Amino acid sequence: MLSQFKVSQKKLLEWYKTYGRHDLPWRNTDNMYHIYLSEIMLQQTQVNRVREEYYPQFLQKFPSLKALSQAPQSDVLAAWSGLGYYSRASNLHKTATICMEGLPNTQEELIKLPGIGKYTASAICSFGHNQNIAVVDTNIARVLKRFFALLNPTDKKIWTNARTFVNEKDPRHHNLALMDLGSLICLPKSPKCEQCPLKDECQGQSEPEIYTKTKKKEYIALELFYGIYIKNNQIALEISRERMYKDMLILPRVEPIEDDFLANFKHSYTKYRLNVKLYKMEKADDEMVWIDLNKLEKAPISSLTKKAFKALSHQEKFQKC
Ligand code: SF4
Known part of the structure; x- marks a missing residue:
């Protein structure tokens, strides 16, 4: 020393x-x-x-x-x-x-x-x-x-x-x-x-x-579209392969169809500022995982997915889908 x-x-x-x-x-x-x-x-x-x-x-x-x-x-x-x-x-x-x-x-x-x-x-x-x-x-x-x-x-x-x-x-x-x-x-x-x-x-x-000068943070704005498919009080989710959500259960991405729009909300992480829109889906893929809506709290889902359910919970259309 x-x-x-x-x-x-x-x-x-x-x-x-x-x-x-x-x-x-x-x-x-x-x-x-x-x-x-x-x-x-x-x-x-x-x-x-x-x-x-x-x-x-x-x-x-x-x-x-x-x-x-x-x-x-x-x-x-x-x-x-x-x-x-x-x-x-x-x-x-x-x-x-x-x-x-x-x-x-x-x-x-x-x-x-x-x-x-x-x-x-x-x-x-x-x-x-x-x-x-x-x-x-x-x-x-x-x-x-x-x-x-x-x-x-x-x-x-x-x-x-x-x-x-x-x-x-x-x-x-x-x-x-x-x-x-x-x-x-x-x-x-x-x-x-x-x-x-x-x-x-x-x-x-x-x-x-x-x-310790740091560069001014730059944010990236994105619009993301996710699908909702519910049957027998169960929701269809995908196992994520993305690094950020690896192995978590996430909502599937969909192409937006205006008539099927359910809700939207804002979400941020790291440099991303997301406008997330949710749409009703007509069917689920075979490899999707079914989770009982009453057990969602205990499922490995991200805060973005949790927010999606919160945004949906007051939607009349969601109650029916
Ligand atoms: S810059 Fe100021 S606060 Fe930081 S180590 Fe030096 S004297 Fe301490």
Whole structure:
């Protein structure tokens, strides 16, 4: 460790003791499955939604890797419903079947498992085993770019600086502190430098935003048409092959016919802004899956499909179709 960082490392840990997010349940456990699950959920979902809804509910249904490995994939996808990026759930399930007795404890082994990349492997090793390694997520990257005044750095450069800065005496809390600093103080816009424990040594403090300029987000507007076919109180759904909804049950796409229009609603995910229109279908294909309307809540359906049923529920035409 380079001595010039000792002062910053110490200030960072002191700040974390007082202001860190110590109440997050996955920070108060040494259960590797719980830590792993939280890291996968947090990749695309806000902390509060994970903490309050999805993390406790998922653990109640699948309390261990073994329990997860023994569950049908459709149950795992149903428990993931609403979180999006469903390949995360199928990869969790695959990993559980490979490691039902426990996860490996090295980055090299973890990274070979489905859905575990460099960040997740390092987070599991650092947060779960207190290994002396760097962790870089979006928040940490922002802090490091500013602290080291890195203009347009490559990922490799950021990871190299992260490794140089790791506090070998307490790597777990050092990484958690950097994560919280990025989330609470070193904000993307208007960082609160006056409250920052690193302000005296931060090389980018005079113009923090030039190190983390992001391109203005561009959105793509799409109009999508889905079909509704109901028979004997059951609805016909398709098994999705799209990456986003992989193995989830979705409504089939149709060509719009004006007379069959039932309802429409707006839906957004990532860069997409969708105008979704629903149409009555005349028949279902043989390979479609029939789901009882009373059991839809427990089926592996996406939030877009849930929204479709909500939009339909008040339609008189739907009651009759
Ligand atoms: S001093 Fe400001 S720019 Fe530097 S790490 Fe702290 S909050 Fe970020």
